[in-house]
Amino acid sequence: MFIKNREKLIESLSTNSVCIVCSGDLKIRSNDTEYMPFRPNSDFLYLTGFDEPESILVIQKGVNETKTTLFLRPKDKKIEIWTGYRLGLEAAPQKCSVDQAEDIETFQTKIKELMVGFHHLYFDMMNVELHSILLNSLKSITNSRGNKKPIPFQFNNLSKFTYKQRLIKTESEIDLIKSACKITKETHIKLMRESHRCNNERELLAIINHTFTDLGATYSSYHSIVASGKNALCLHYIENNKTLNDQDLILVDAGAEFDYYSSDVTRTFPKGKTFSAEQKIIYDIVLKAQKDAILYASKGKTLTDIHDFTSNILLEGLLEYKILKNSKEEILEKNLLKQVYPHGTSHFLGMDVHDQNTRFENEIETTLDNGMIFTVEPGLYLYPDLDINEKFKGIGIRIEDDILIKDNKSFNLTSDIPKEILEIESIKK
Numbered sequence: 001m002f003i004k005n006r007e008k009l010i011e012s013l014s015t016n017s018v019c020i021v022c023s024g025d026l027k028i029r030s031n032d033t034e035y036m037p038f039r040p041n042s043d044f045l046y047l048t049g050f051d052e053p054e055s056i057l058v059i060q061k062g063v064n065e066t067k068t069t070l071f072l073r074p075k076d077k078k079i080e081i082w083t084g085y086r087l088g089l090e091a092a093p094q095k096c097s098v099d100q101a102e103d104i105e106t107f108q109t110k111i112k113e114l115m116v117g118f119h120h121l122y123f124d125m126m127n128v129e130l131h132s133i134l135l136n137s138l139k140s141i142t143n144s145r146g147n148k149k150p151i152p153f154q155f156n157n158l159s160k161f162t163y164k165q166r167l168i169k170t171e172s173e174i175d176l177i178k179s180a181c182k183i184t185k186e187t188h189i190k191l192m193r194e195s196h197r198c199n200n201e202r203e204l205l206a207i208i209n210h211t212f213t214d215l216g217a218t219y220s221s222y223h224s225i226v227a228s229g230k231n232a233l234c235l236h237y238i239e240n241n242k243t244l245n246d247q248d249l250i251l252v253d254a255g256a257e258f259d260y261y262s263s264d265v266t267r268t269f270p271k272g273k274t275f276s277a278e279q280k281i282i283y284d285i286v287l288k289a290q291k292d293a294i295l296y297a298s299k300g301k302t303l304t305d306i307h308d309f310t311s312n313i314l315l316e317g318l319l320e321y322k323i324l325k326n327s328k329e330e331i332l333e334k335n336l337l338k339q340v341y342p343h344g345t346s347h348f349l350g351m352d353v354h355d356q357n358t359r360f361e362n363e364i365e366t367t368l369d370n371g372m373i374f375t376v377e378p379g380l381y382l383y384p385d386l387d388i389n390e391k392f393k394g395i396g397i398r399i400e401d402d403i404l405i406k407d408n409k410s411f412n413l414t415s416d417i418p419k420e421i422l423e424i425e426s427i428k429k
């Protein structure tokens with residue numbers, strides 16, 4: 001899969017260019033202990049299929065040929081006894097389909113030779129460390145008297161090219177995301193089934209972590225959110241350690257990562273057996289907006305279109321049940337919906353949970369196309385300090401599914417995770 005990805009990227013690079021992609025390093029959590037497990041940079045994985053830290057891929061695209069070099073950690077028996085297996089230089093060319101492998105310790109010296117004679121550089125310009133190594137290397141080549149060949153004078157942000165390519169998923173990538181979604185589905189159903197016997201949010205978090213690992217997930221795509229009652233009003237609540245009350249709703253935003261591909265799903269369900277009347281009303285408004293938005297999403301629409309569409313349905317629901325006290329005109333004029341719906345409806349999904357940073361190019365928004373995957377996740381958060389109908393205060397609900405555009409239409413990859421009130425209540429019987 002990664003070979004095809006790399007070939008496609010190489011096609012989009014200018015002739016006479018050098019492209020540099022880093023895996024990233026282990027990050028220290030405290031003293032000599034690292035954050036685990038290591039998660040390589042998504043572009044690096046996408047182009048190499050290799051997941052060891054301290055590795056760098058260099059692609060040289062000349063006029064007639066392309067040469068690839070992988071810098072990585074060499075085999076070292078003594079170190080491997082402590083920190084585990086390394087692929088090593090000898091096995092790397094075949095395993096990662098590169099022309100040559102070099103010791104990562106030699107990168108700062110060898111990158112100079114690899115850049116000389118080329119005109120364009122492609123790398124992640126936000127990687128400050130790499131940026132500085134490359135600039136210093138170019139400076140030292142310029143200062144050395146011996147060099148008569150050209151050196152790269154044009155810098156390109158690689159992410160712009162990889163994001164564009166990664167935005168459209170291949171069939172194999174879609175299959176990996178479907179596998180991630182399947183693990184997420186089993187997990188959410190288990191949570192709905194078992195929440196009544198849990199007393200603290202952390203017990204649900206334990207079920208999430210256990211089930212993800214048990215079913216073969218690489219990890220969680222992001223820090224799971226288990227927010228009961230009013231904690232759901234904090235959009236990225238990650239403390240996950242409060243006592244559960246029987247009448248609470250529990251908002252769970254948790255998605256498994258499978259083979260480095262993400263899923264991202266939110267369900268909100270009662271701790272006990274049933275939703276209260278007030279909870280039902282808010283839930284139904286959010287659910288209607290979510291289901292209609294999924295149908296509305298199709299080729300040619302933008303994520304902003306989906307957000308505007310969804311916001312409208314939420315607003316109609318809030319007005320119908322007189323949850324907000326202001327008139328429609330006043331809400332629209334003062335943008336009051338933002339008070340109870342402060343986040344966007346959608347983001348792209350792929351190797352990263354927020355997969356694509358270049359939603360706009362030259363101020364023009366990306367339109368949905370076949371092979372794109374994104375979330376649809378409306379919510380309502382009825383903060384107690386707002387001037388709203390008393391009996392709804394403190395309720396926070398979000399419902400989120402992962403959507404693929406296929407044959408110009410939306411296709412819900414997580415439709416089999418229950419979200420209808422009757423379905424959820426019957427699981428909890």
Ligand SMILES: [Mn+2]
Nearest residue numbers: 264375377400
């Ligand atoms: Mn999301």
